[in-house]
Amino acid sequence: MDNEQKNTAGGNGHTPADGTGTGVTGAGSSQDRRTAAGETGRTLTTRQGHPLTNNQNLRTVGNRGPATLENYQFLEKISHFDRERVPERVVHARGAGAHGVFEAYGKVGNEPIAKYTRAKLFNTKGKQTPVFVRFSTVGHGGHSPETLRDPRGFAVKFYTEDGNWDLVGNNLKVFFIRDAMKFPDLIHSQKPDPVTNRQSGERIFDFICNTPEAMHMVSFLFSPWGIPANYRQMQGSGVNTYKWVNAQGEAVLVKYHWEPLQGIKNLTQPEAEAIQAKNFNHATQDLFDHIHDGKFPEWELCVQIMSDDEHPELDFDPLDDTKIWPQEQFPFLPVGKMTLNRNPENYFAEVEQAAFGTGVLVDGLDFSDDKMLQGRTFSYSDTQRYRVGTNYLQLPINAPKKHVATNQRDGQMAYHVDSAPGQNLHINYEPSSLNGLQEAPRSAPDHMPEYKGRLIRETIDRQNNFKQAGERYRLHEDWERDDLISNMVGALAYANKKVQDKMIELCTSCDPDWGRRVAEGIRKAHSSMAGATQANESKNAQAVKQAEATAHEAKPY
16 A cells, blocks of 8 residues: 555545554544543444443343333444345345455566556556455345356456456356346346246246347356356456557457466256255355465456457457357457455455446546446446445445545435545535646546447347357257256246247257257156146145155144
């Protein structure tokens, strides 16, 4: 931490790393006051700082009660308890996190990185930037098992010298859709039925069979790649296409990829179910235990670079999130390594309240015209303002590790002013001649892309929905293909026939063998069912009856 950061951290309300600070300046010595009151650093107090001599009992009339309304100690405690939970994330609710450091190589592959980007965190070999990473499942709730089939979130917050950069992505390199307009529909299809409150394969595949661009994602998600063994041994991807901008304002398109130096491991459905029967927090425990034991997980950050144009020579649009850029044409170029070396001290304060957004970029990084990226850039930060609060960026886990000065004031839970040393605090606007905040000097030209076209609502021209999905199917090893077919058949066997037929047609368009095996699997699933009643029962319905039939009776007491 440089001198400026040391001098401004307290003024911005940041708690020092040793946990001894209060974030309040000019308050005098709290240690002196504790000594005078006969307290120690471990004395229990109320939120107002009042020492608690009895944390076991309400204040009552006699030891049997009744209680009185003036139980301030209890009222503060229980009212805070009533409000301990913030709204759960709609997506990425189930998560785990850790602190670490990113070390730059100073190059992109074998080239000077300054050729492509002026972002300072990359420009010097050995430069270290603190990071916080949150891993997550996407569609399931906050206490759901970590063995469920789901993409995994892979979000990294870089606390750079120029402010924060959030690289928000998933473990898989593609997504279901290419247009942000469809994001709420996608998530609704994966969430529980609004009537029965149960998720179903029919709902998911009803959406997918009418969204052929999702087939590439299906080829990954319903294979073992849909259940990573843990968070340490999975890849990460920015998924979206971004831009790098150099000192001349020139831009290139980039894709980000995290490659785990621990290797990659995935689970089949039966293997995941066996683990879930023993521990449904296994991935969180795995990450925490490895870091606790000093076995720090590492990832290498690689980028793919492409010139910023439409690339008519490709059979897909490079801004399409349902596509992978072929490595033989656009190789992975290493730019640095990330090591996770410190566990959170408090899950809620650090992991649950950590807030990421795709729009959080630093100088030298920029947006592409990727339509999913454009939609996520509003949605991600907006949901944090709703979920955590207007001033979520003042929380230590989200605050930059550098001086912050804004004219933003007030709002729920504002606990300090983002002011500059010597600033006239009466002035919360700009421009001003009365010693207010001023714009930063421009050190390099802006990237200024040129646009010409009509404002329309249309799908991109080069959709090519099936080629890469079929290639992925053929690239799977035999056991991965077997698991993919088994999982799709299990989810489709009880779906409406319209959904089944459409999915068979889409799978066949990707690869005839894929479609044939799914169709055969569905037929076998139906023929193996004994009787009409059983034919209409899913595995879940059978489990409901099994719970009653195998349960042990107990006598009332």
